[in-house]
């Protein structure tokens with residue numbers, strides 16, 4: 001055997017060792033997860049979409065509720081979008097839920113409600129990328145397709161000591177090729193799950209547990225002592241911070257005990273979900289990013305924005321601050337309590353004008369919230385709700401928490 005052949009044989013042995021030991025370990029150690037109890041492609045699909053950016057422990061109750069409410073592709077396809085979003089409420093990344101429902105309608109119309117086992121068909125479903133397609137095809141149908149996400153790339157980078165940047169597209173392609181080669185014949189379903197399980201339980205991002213790891217013996221990063229410095233990943237651009245002023249408008253008269261919410265526009269960020277009204281905060285003194293606007297100026301600004309949106313309310317004071325992080329943006333919401341008035345809001349306070357003057361800033365024009373005309377048909381619908389009504393509307397996490405907190409505090413004050 002030539003040196004080259006010997007080297008190739010060694011590489012092959014290392015791969016075989018990895019696949020066989022990993023599979024054996026998985027059969028003894030795998031977690032009992034609800035979507036693993038059947039090979040139902042619909043369940044696997046739902047779980048994989050929910051698991052994107054979300055931890056298993058968080059997903060389990062959501063998955064159980066979702067499957068109970070939408071047990072089949074058809075039931076999901078036929079449901080009102082509001083109900084699907086309500087079931088997703090708290091999981092975040094709501095476009096996942098919308099895409100899922102869109103794809104369920106595709107499956108119903110094109111494939112008679114059966115999740116297809118054909119590669120092109122699965123790839124054609126909305127919201128299904130290479131990882132999810134690979135997971136559905138391999139886990140549900142035992143097709144030898146790789147399912148490579150960040151977890152899997154971490155394990156492969158370490159075991160094979162690969163220093164390619166996993167944030168780059170060509171690295172993913174290379175990893176997919178490698179992962180496909182590693183799948184033992186007829187074992188795609190278990191093998192892919194085993195790889196994911198190792199990344200989740202043992203070969204974790206910060207402190208890999210190498211001692212009990214089933215593949216430690218041939219792990220190149222471990223042998224070289226560099227497991228914690230892999231994988232190589234260039235940092236994504238941090239999300240852009242955006243300061244916003246939000247209004248917690250409490251009702252009076254016929255709206256007493258209720259809070260005003262509005263619907264977001266028909267498309268774009270968090271489309272059609274419900275929230276407290278909020279607007280971008282003008283720059284603070286000297287235009288410094290991140291600096292807080294003087295309270296009087298913030299109250300003035302909110303009053304103008306509310307008035308422009310047709311809401312008569314008097315901002316009273318700062319209540320709390322809250323954050324909502326998207327992949328590209330972080331909202332910091334400064335939330336002000338406001339009281340409903342039955343007459344147009346008061347004219348600008350001299351105090352507020354002085355704040356703008358002191359900051360050397362012009363009084364800003366009032367803006368409508370982005371993309372909404374204020375007409376119910378175009379988003380921008382408003383409702384007065386009490387705690388029970390919250391069940392009928394889907395809220396992004398941050399507003400769900402704020403509303404729950406407000407109603408908790410109101411109840412405590414009453415008792």
Ligand code: SF4
Nearest residue numbers: 203208210213219227
């Ligand atoms: S030995 Fe350590 S670094 Fe290598 S695969 Fe196992 S847990 Fe990861």
